[in-house]
Amino acid sequence: MFITLTNKLYTKSVRIASGSISHLVNSIRNGPVKPLTRRGTKAGRSLIRKIKTVTGFSNTFYHSTQNGVHSRNLVSLKTDDQTQSNAIPVRITQCPAIHRHCSLTPEHSTHSKVLPIIRRTQVINPLKLYTLNCRSVKNKALSVSDLIISNEIDLAALTETWLGTDIDSIVLGDLVPEGYDIYNTPRKMRGGGVALIYNKSISVRLLTSDLTFTQFEHLECAIISQNTKLRLCIIYRPPPSKSNKLCVTTFFEEWSQYLSVHALSPEEIIITGDLNFHLDVQQDTNSQRFIQSLHEHGLKQIVDQPTHVRGHILDVVVIRENSRLLQANPIVDDQYICDSNGIVSCDHRGITSLMNSTKPPRIQKTISIRKYRNIDVGDFERDIASVLKTTCELGLDGIVDLYHEGVKAMNMHRLKPRQ
Template sequence: MDLLWNERFWFPEGVTWEDLRNVDPNVYIPQIEDIGLLSIFIGFVLLIIRFLSERRGTKAGRRVIRHIHTVCNGWLRYEGHQLGVNRDNLVYIFDEILSNPSCSDEPCNDRPIPRRIKCIVNNRSEDALQTQSNAIPVRITQCPAIHSHRSLTPEHSTHSKVVPIIRRTQVINPLKLYTLNCRSVKNKALSVSDHIISNKIDLAALTETWLGTDIDSIVLGDLVPEGYDIYNTPRKMRGGGVALIYNKSISVRLLTSDLTFTQFEHLECAIISQNTKLRLCIIYRPPPSKSNKLCVTTFFEEWSQYLSVHALSPEEIIITGDLNFHLDVQQDTNSQRFIQSLHEHGLKQLVDQPTHVRGHILDVVVIRENSRLLQANPIVDDQYICDSNGIVSCDHRGITSLMKSTKPPRIQKTISIRKYRNIDVGDFEKDIASVLKPTSELGLDGIVDLYHEGVKAIIEKHAPTQTKTITIRPNTKWYSQELHTSKREKRKAERVWRRTNLEIHRQIYREKCLLNSKLLFRSKQDYYSTSILECGNDTKRLFKLTGKLLGNNTDVILPTSDNDCDLANRFGNYFTGKIQTIIETLQVQNSETGTSSNILWADVKYSGASLTQFYPASCDEIRKLIMKSPSKSCDLDPLPTHMLKQSIDEFVPIITAMVNKLSVRRSSQEVLNRRQ
């Protein structure tokens, strides 16, 4: 007998309930000849009906969610529940929900017929779903387009079991924005920098930086981690100021405007990262007082003008900073007026937790009302950023916002290295002795070429050049094992506090943060003290170290050029022309005073004793001079100085020959010139 699956029951093909009531064994079941067999058949059918009509549980119980195996179609209307299948039970296997076309009452013959779910789950409430894991295993496939012979609409009963394809909306490695009112970064720059590095923050919007003096370069050296840069808008007077610290792997461009505002400070930047383009606005509004003579009414006039300019930008927009309005107090007229101004421009404020230690919401994160830029509401958290004395001097909490944009890859750099440590000293000295054999017939140029080319070939043989790509990471040189242990204990205490949410655990976490801050400042102080002592009499190394400590930028930025040779010639012509200009200026001055124009070329006659005999230098003298000299090297040296000293016996003969050739030739030429 052919059976057809119809909803939840097995029926003989073409048979309905009315047919079963008037069943004729001679027509439908010719094999049945007596009432006993007919009773057995009807009982079997009723057993199947009962089995299929009941929802059966699993071995673990009826409340256990069973796995779903289904094929689905993506064009149907998305609903929270599909016949007991809650959307939270489906694994997000893609990136976003498929766009659904508008449903209408017109037939949709060209649309594929959806398949049914063979196994469903219990229709639980939303509250129950919040307490259980959403990662229920679900196998979802999409069936090919099978056209129906009937006209179907999305509201048709056969569509009740169709599950839409859901795409993943969470970014695995999202771009991270951090907002903080520092109340002066001068005494906590190192703590802020360490927080940026430890939490892998990409954009740090800082308000009330108190920067702008001549000594702030030292603060910026501590504040900006390696691999980051800063845009800073200081206040002309004391206090205030806004800044943005950003990862160099993100394209950030400072925006300028002709508009000026007197009631608040602002900084705007255009940010491009991966496929995200947005405008970031950092705002700081000081609280009105008699000294600053600020007015709330004037602020809202300027604020409305500011929003009118930036709300019309085509890209996404984020406005963050400290507005100093008690947004948690609904009865406050200024707060209501501020929220109303946002609604008038299609914006909304997302921060819903206190950002100040006194329990008020003063800092904001504002986006468009229909924006999907952020994954969720911003997270307000207190990281206990301390000063050098381990005292929490910041009265605001930080705000972390996760964007629906993947972090850009870290900046990579290609370098060329030679592994000198892997050189076999014995074989290296043998090659040097066999190649560097100067003869008396060679002149000075020949000896120099022999030394340079010979050493270069031997080095390439024993330590060939290797190209390596490294990733630039914002690491600190004073990061010690003691500091690593302290950070690990702090993170452990933080996890305990967040799991229990007890006050005692919060206090323990706070103490760990204070100890870590003290250790951070002490580690840096010890590192630089040791480094300065190691410099000794090396003034070049000392100036380089102090320049980095003071925040001086040592990056060399060359002009743009398509050809390196042309760029080098431009440099040479510049300095040659500069020297020629100085000479011409001196000649003009000499002509005006009546002095001979050839004074620059005039030579003073030597009146001392004549040196007529020169003795060549010995190998022992050259060896002593080389060993006394510091082990410094230049990029143009064919061999590092420390390796030359290590194999000094093989290099002394050819170096002595060069010195004697150079000295004797120059001295002889000078004697001839004197005699003339």
């Protein structure tokens, strides 16, 4: 049957089934009749639709809506198999600038702000911190010194130095390389002790505190290098025994007090050293308690490789949970520290931590040299002969004194050092 539809927009006659009259009448009552599409065409072919898009750099994504997508700006991506006809329609456009929309309501935006794209790059020549339990540096001072020079270590945090006797001045002369200095906190009795060997081009200041701790040894320094300012804490906790009368419960009481003070410091903080907990054993109660104490103060332990020859993680590197001070997790390696007889005598592996800070420039110093190739040998011989011209009446001591005085005079004039 045919029925004529009259509307404010148009009048049109269509052919419909008789059973659909009631449905059509209800549609007319509810609103204006939409124009019908002619036979053989696809509805909405030229309709411009909004498509939700996700644009992002790195780990940050921004949701937005792209306009102007319809059939005329779609292209087909052909696959390797040219016989496939059902290719995926894709719109290829240039990525717009990323905007962050700040609005009072989700539907209406009050203003937009272009966000700069921040690309992080690794520091080419990073500051290097090295942590090592030496188990006495007295018989391996030269080996540790060579390790620092060969690996260009800027900060060497040492535990169990075993320093504190009268002959330590000789040991320190072999231990500290040229261009470096040391802060040393020895134990009053045998064993223990912590120290920091640092490059003189870095500003390092020893920090003191009125707090005293009986369960662990510590050394704290304020370090400033380029754009980095941090507090470095070196810790050594001896394992409890009957001889030292140390207690784990008392340690955690003092440890909580220690963390409470340093967690509030405004600068970055690194706590490193040997705590003698088996942090790789998750079922160990003391290890769990230690990790929990760090978490309560916003800190975390990031060494994930065994630092002892028996396969346990005893040495730690602790930083803030949201810290970006280090480039990545520390690297644990064995440098095979040897004693004076060439025997490997260190049961701990070293920990290398690379910081997001460039090494400071090397200290420049002036060196005076003599260019002996530019000396006129004939003039030099004549000067010596003139100095020793009158030696007949002088004894042996007089001749020696005269010779030294003459050579000094020539050094002041003809052999003057050049910088």
